[in-house]
Amino acid sequence: MEKDNKKVAMPPKDGGADDKFKKARRPMKRKVCEFCEKGIAEIDYKDVQRLRRYTTEKGKIVSARTSGCCARHQRELTVAIKRARNMALLAFKAE
Ligand SMILES: [Zn+2]
Numbered sequence: 337m338e339k340d341n342k343k344v345a346m347p348p349k350d351g352g353a354d355d356k357f358k359k360a361r362r363p364m365k366r367k368v369c370e371f372c373e374k375g376i377a378e379i380d381y382k383d384v385q386r387l388r389r390y391t392t393e394k395g396k397i398v399s400a401r402t403s404g405c406c407a408r409h410q411r412e413l414t415v416a417i418k419r420a421r422n423m424a425l426l427a428f429k430a431e
Contacts, residue, residue, distance in 0.1 A: 367404025371412075379412045381419035387426060391417060395427045 371379060381387070390398050390405075390413055397417050400410040420426040 369404060369406040369409050371409040372406055376409075379409065379416040381416040381423065382425065383416075384420060384425045387413070387417050387420055391426065394430045 370376075379387075390403050392398060397414055400407065403410065403413070405413055417426060421428050
């Protein structure tokens, strides 16, 4: 006597169940690099007012993704902020 081992096809998994966990992503508004817009070629480390806008309240440098800076200006911005920190114009860390 031969046994027929047929595989039973699994019912299709319900894909709709996970949908409630997905967040609706709306397209982000494209940010324009402030320094490009204003035609600032070199970022001044003495410009504390501006640099402060690119740091978090804890003193961290805001990422390019958040700041909207282009790669070139983000690079200059980090250098400027680091210089300002060494000149004690900006805080390394919030107290
Ligand atoms: Zn730029």
